Amino acid sequence: MNEEQQHSNRQLEGIISTLIGAIAWGFSGTCVQYLFSSTALDPLLLTTIRQFGAGLVFLAVLLATQRETLRAMLADRDTLMRLVIFGSCGLFLNSAVYATAISYTNAGTATVLQSLNIVFVLAISCLRERRAPRQLELAALVCALAATFLIATHGDPTAIHMPALGLFFGIATAAAATFYTMYPRPLFQRWGSFPVTGIGMLLGGITGLIVCTVNGTIPGGIPPLDLTSIAVLAVAVLVGTFGAYGLFLHGISIVGPLWGNMLGAAEPVSATVITALWLGTAFSWADWAGLALMVATIFLVALSPTSDC
Numbered sequence: 001m002n003e004e005q006q007h008s009n010r011q012l013e014g015i016i017s018t019l020i021g022a023i024a025w026g027f028s029g030t031c032v033q034y035l036f037s038s039t040a041l042d043p044l045l046l047t048t049i050r051q052f053g054a055g056l057v058f059l060a061v062l063l064a065t066q067r068e069t070l071r072a073m074l075a076d077r078d079t080l081m082r083l084v085i086f087g088s089c090g091l092f093l094n095s096a097v098y099a100t101a102i103s104y105t106n107a108g109t110a111t112v113l114q115s116l117n118i119v120f121v122l123a124i125s126c127l128r129e130r131r132a133p134r135q136l137e138l139a140a141l142v143c144a145l146a147a148t149f150l151i152a153t154h155g156d157p158t159a160i161h162m163p164a165l166g167l168f169f170g171i172a173t174a175a176a177a178t179f180y181t182m183y184p185r186p187l188f189q190r191w192g193s194f195p196v197t198g199i200g201m202l203l204g205g206i207t208g209l210i211v212c213t214v215n216g217t218i219p220g221g222i223p224p225l226d227l228t229s230i231a232v233l234a235v236a237v238l239v240g241t242f243g244a245y246g247l248f249l250h251g252i253s254i255v256g257p258l259w260g261n262m263l264g265a266a267e268p269v270s271a272t273v274i275t276a277l278w279l280g281t282a283f284s285w286a287d288w289a290g291l292a293l294m295v296a297t298i299f300l301v302a303l304s305p306t307s308d309c
Helices: 003-038 043-065 067-075 077-104 107-114 117-129 135-153 164-182 185-191 193-214 227-263 266-279 285-303
Strands: none
Touching: 003 043, 003 077, 003 107, 003 227, 003 266, 043 067, 043 077, 043 193, 043 227, 067 077, 067 193, 077 107, 077 164, 077 185, 077 193, 107 135, 107 164, 107 266, 107 285, 117 135, 117 164, 117 285, 135 285, 185 193, 193 227, 266 285
């Protein structure tokens, strides 16, 4: 196999990993919506189970394959502190507000609103570089604002057609996603994305355990779950959390941020389509138009010259 063919195969691996990871994240949102509709699980408790469970899987893989890297990471005080911040204020906070947004709206709407994170990343990049947005970036901003307007108002500026808290937590999810994708970049460069994400997720799960203990959720006990709910929860942990993060970050490390952002458009698409087909959630023309505009936003930012998003 020549070098060109090896590079082509490697790129294909990255594209497939990124795409499957994005679809898996969108699928996880539908699993969360199903669990909220069929059980009495609290958003914080559900997030804690997902984060801690996936963190344990990451830890098991790291102990089997990257034990020395894991030991070195945990022995470095500055790295450990950054991992705590990444896990608690990044991964856990993002998953918690995402689950809360789903509880007020639905998986499709929450995932589309989370995609606003690319606009936040764009704004931060412009501030850091002390420059105005480029033409494609301005077009992306207009698309993102139009998408949010359509989803929130269904085209009627005199009324909001979704719970105000749903809109708030949806935008909060985008802000948290911005933090957890930008903050760990130095850690990724030093240690690699897989161990950083894995330990960050485990620490996020521990943060959730502390929060749920303090607010009385854990002492109150996990509500009864039937076999279907247990199976969906297991899939949300293994496929929608461990698999989604692991595959998506692995793919981006190969194809880079340009293709990563474009392939990441599969997240809101998969969440919306799966929610409509599996759970029968009804979406209006405004919801579908908002989804299309948000996908356009992602592509416009990704196609902008020297985009760092």
